[in-house]
Amino acid sequence: MDETSLLKQLARSLMTGQPIAAADPLRPCWHLAPPVGLLNDPNGFIQHQGRYHLFYQWNPFACAHGAKFWGHWSSTDLLHWRHEPVALVPSEPYESHGCYSGSAVVQDNRIVLIYTGNVKYPDGSRTANQCLAIANERDEFDKLGPVLPLPAGYSGHVRDPKVWQHDGRWYMVLGAQDLQQQGKVILLVSDDLQQWHSRGDIAGSRLNGLGDFGYMWECPDLFELEGQDILICCPQGLPAEAERYLNTHQAGYFVGQLDYVQAHFPHGEFHELDLGFEFYAPQTTQAEDGRRLLFGWMGIPDQDELLQPTVAQGWIHTMTCPRELSYHDGQLYQRPARELQQLRGERRYWQGRADDAPLYTADSAELWLQCDGPFRLQLAQALSLEWDGTRLTLSRPHVRTADLEHRYWRGNLTELQILCDHSSVEIFINGGAAVMSARYFPQHKLSFDFTGDAQLNLQHWPLAMPVIE
Ligand code: FRU
Numbered sequence: 001m002d003e004t005s006l007l008k009q010l011a012r013s014l015m016t017g018q019p020i021a022a023a024d025p026l027r028p029c030w031h032l033a034p035p036v037g038l039l040n041d042p043n044g045f046i047q048h049q050g051r052y053h054l055f056y057q058w059n060p061f062a063c064a065h066g067a068k069f070w071g072h073w074s075s076t077d078l079l080h081w082r083h084e085p086v087a088l089v090p091s092e093p094y095e096s097h098g099c100y101s102g103s104a105v106v107q108d109n110r111i112v113l114i115y116t117g118n119v120k121y122p123d124g125s126r127t128a129n130q131c132l133a134i135a136n137e138r139d140e141f142d143k144l145g146p147v148l149p150l151p152a153g154y155s156g157h158v159r160d161p162k163v164w165q166h167d168g169r170w171y172m173v174l175g176a177q178d179l180q181q182q183g184k185v186i187l188l189v190s191d192d193l194q195q196w197h198s199r200g201d202i203a204g205s206r207l208n209g210l211g212d213f214g215y216m217w218e219c220p221d222l223f224e225l226e227g228q229d230i231l232i233c234c235p236q237g238l239p240a241e242a243e244r245y246l247n248t249h250q251a252g253y254f255v256g257q258l259d260y261v262q263a264h265f266p267h268g269e270f271h272e273l274d275l276g277f278e279f280y281a282p283q284t285t286q287a288e289d290g291r292r293l294l295f296g297w298m299g300i301p302d303q304d305e306l307l308q309p310t311v312a313q314g315w316i317h318t319m320t321c322p323r324e325l326s327y328h329d330g331q332l333y334q335r336p337a338r339e340l341q342q343l344r345g346e347r348r349y350w351q352g353r354a355d356d357a358p359l360y361t362a363d364s365a366e367l368w369l370q371c372d373g374p375f376r377l378q379l380a381q382a383l384s385l386e387w388d389g390t391r392l393t394l395s396r397p398h399v400r401t402a403d404l405e406h407r408y409w410r411g412n413l414t415e416l417q418i419l420c421d422h423s424s425v426e427i428f429i430n431g432g433a434a435v436m437s438a439r440y441f442p443q444h445k446l447s448f449d450f451t452g453d454a455q456l457n458l459q460h461w462p463l464a465m466p467v468i469e
Contacts, residue, residue: 044104183217375452380442
């Protein structure tokens with residue numbers, strides 16, 4: 001379909017669906033969600049001239065994966081977001097099955113998008129073109145077309161370019177699958193964003209001391225933090241273990257040192273970035289004040305997504321909250337971006353036995369707690385968190401079977417910071433040393449219901465803020 005037809009269909013979809021989606025009580029109070037249809041990966045996250053830009057994988061026509069558009073929001077404070085013109089519409093033959101994920105850079109003071117043009121063939125095969133688009137004066141993006149066809153030695157699964165500048169040159173990492181069906185990350189270099197030269201695989205299954213580690217790696221991101229190079233990626237095909245790799249696909253990171261000359265990336269072991277039920281395809285950017293910020297998609301591909309109840313209201317999925325990354329004591333930390341503290345209403349403080357704790361209720365809230373022993377916390381009667389002294393267990397009924405499903409963290413619990421929106425919860429453990437993110441679909445107003453003998457220190461804030469202007 002040509003661009004005009006796609007935009008006419010998009011207008012109809014919005015006019016019909018937006019009032020219904022907007023009235024859904026499960027729509028987030030302050031997380032980013034699609035106006036209609038399906039949202040997945042955060043794309044093109046960047047700050048330019050003080051304004052943050054966040055693009056997103058978007059199917060505006062249905063709550064299903066399909067030929068993706070790039071939606072676009074912007075904000076000066078990470079709290080108030082405004083809709084920008086739709087950035088990319090999959091109208092060209094080189095992107096016929098979607099303007100897939102990618103990133104943004106600033107070149108000559110203009111934002112340039114680097115994304116994957118995904119093309120599927122009737123026999124089930126596919127190819128991928130890495131493409132550019134550049135901002136014009138109307139805050140729209142003009143396509144410059146493909147700059148990199150499918151490299152030799154890989155299947156048609158090569159996508160999700162993340163580009164950054166280092167020592168005056170442009171570098172790109174790409175998620176890939178090689179011809180032996182092993183997931184890989186390819187490093188490429190360019191002097192002008194147009195001509196790209198492959199430096200080969202820098203990480204992947206059966207590389208750098210890893211054994212079999214997935215048939216495809218999606219959405220890589222590589223950046224420096226406190227003198228370390230962090231490679232984020234999403235390996236698909238890791239077998240589930242008793243307490244980890246429990247989602248259909250994983251999102252995690254390796255810490256190492258990238259040798260830009262030799263194109264080597266010796267690294268340590270893989271760590272999951274989030275131990276909850278929904279977290280995937282995260283993307284980071286460096287803010288103008290130097291902070292490394294991250295957004296993730298609070299969803300997992302192929303994980304019974306389309307059974308979520310918001311589908312009946314014509315929308316599905318949200319972003320995580322924006323998070324600040326730091327690295328110390330050999331560990332990556334994620335904390336809610338400090339701007340989010342501005343959402344806090346009046347603080348309530350309470351100390352005492354878990355069984356006696358007040359039942360705080362709110363539409364959306366932040367809870368901070370310390371404990372001296374085991375307790376159980378029930379959230380909106382829809383999701384529970386249990387600390388037994390050695391293991392933290394997050395549980396909820398499975399969206400298809402209604403059987404309880406669980407996710408785990410082990411360690412020495414010192415504090416929890418929990419952010420709850422109408423249909424999501426993000427649990428930051430020990431100052432962000434671990435995180436558990438999940439969607440939930442409560443039928444009741446949000447409440448925090450504690451049981452147990454432990455002594456608790458609690459702080460509670462209602463959170464409120466209109467997100468979209
Ligand atoms: C990850 C992903 C990416 C791809 C995009 C398509 O969720 O599969 O690899 O570019 O979604 O929407």
